[in-house]
Amino acid sequence: MTPGAKPGSGFAWPDTLCEPVRSLPSHSRLWVALSGGLDSVLLLHLAAFCHRSRVPLGAIHVNHQLQPNAGEAEAFCREQCGVLGIPFVARRVIVNTGGNDSGAGGVEEAARKARYAVFEQILEPGDLLLMAHHGDDQAETVLFRLLRGSGVAGLAGMPRSRKLGAGHLARPLLDLARDDIVRWAREAGLSWVEDPSNVDQVYDRNYLRHAILPRLKARWPGLARRVRHSASACADSEFLNGRLAEIQWAGCSDGEGRVLVAGVKALTLSEQRNMLRWWIRKRGFHPPQLSDWRQVMHDLLEAGEDREPELLGEGFSLRRFQGRLYLVPDPVDVARRVATIAPGEKLKWGEWTLGLEPGTNPEQTIPPIRVSTRQGGERLRFSPRESSKSLKNWLQEKAVPPWERARLPLVFAGSEGVGELIAVGDLWCSEQYSGSAPAAGWRLIVERDCD
């Protein structure tokens, strides 16, 4: 390479490598997730030299601060981007390494979550983040999940692209083999950093990569390709499972995002399981891995009305109340919270979004609009002519489940202590602040995310 030339600039990048970055899903800005390792350095060069359109390109490096060479990797990525003239963003994260506290998948999983959280924060609508997973990574992922007892959704492997935060991620190298990537990177004269944790066989993933996969590949050449075929067959099955659930949803939905127990009971056990897993995903959570769905479904659907069966998942629980199943997100940010909404602003409150929109007269002054959870003793008045009613009794009459009563955002107009209750979650809103011509001049909007 000529001194001072950009690494890779004089290299004739083969079509096999360039094609995947030329046929990416549409985007208005491109990012490369750059760890500094061989795969993502190669991907950075492909994005720089093979991508035809003129969309802005940047790189994101997440420094997990776990390895002694973490600073070195960050500096290397910064330098590579500097030489290529690519804007570079580095973010440092603190990963919980504390034994059991680091979660089910240990440090690796905690680091992964922290990394994806950074990507999500950075991505804006129209952004596409490229990740450098290749065919061997895919084979590894599928085998790893097989060893953990995954179903078809897991065995479908990593998708080529999916939504991530406000943008999307894509994996253009999924059809390439690691050996080819190494060869091309060497031929192009690229340099990269080695992550010492990648060889540590304490981690299950590395054990599979270094101790198991080479032996499987030696015995069954073309293993990665075959695993890819199986993964794609599983992806098809998963797609069909989703279609079936969508069709059956009509008989199971109560129209407000909850599941009718009677509707689910009419399905076979595998359809029931499929429906619940689909519904949990649709609500943005991961279905729990259960060894005995039969027992769980029986408890959820058949337990007597005096019992309160519950299925616990990560970040949520499924509960039954008066013939319906509710997906209840863990109450992280709602309990005993107090907030205010200014005219024109939006407030996120658990699964609710509240806002004040201009109505008939946005010039009109309105009292402070406060939001809080139930403290006890609240009363509501449907119209000035009617006497007030206890909120507790009203919620019982409306058959609002007990756990939801404690989470509902209550909206008050006026200062604390003298304010009047003007809305109870998305269940009721005073006429003064609702309808096409609200007397208050402003309209209160309370929406609940139940898709």
Ligand SMILES: Nc1ncnc2c1ncn2[C@@H]1O[C@H](COP(=O)(O)OP(=O)(O)OP(=O)(O)O)[C@@H](O)[C@H]1O
């Ligand atoms: N520290 C990092 N900063 C930015 N991107 C990273 C980082 N680590 C990994 N990546 C991106 O993720 C790709 C896969 O990395 P790696 O195989 O180490 O992760 P993984 O844990 O197996 O995958 P995943 O992150 O999807 O679980 C890399 O090629 C790179 O694109």
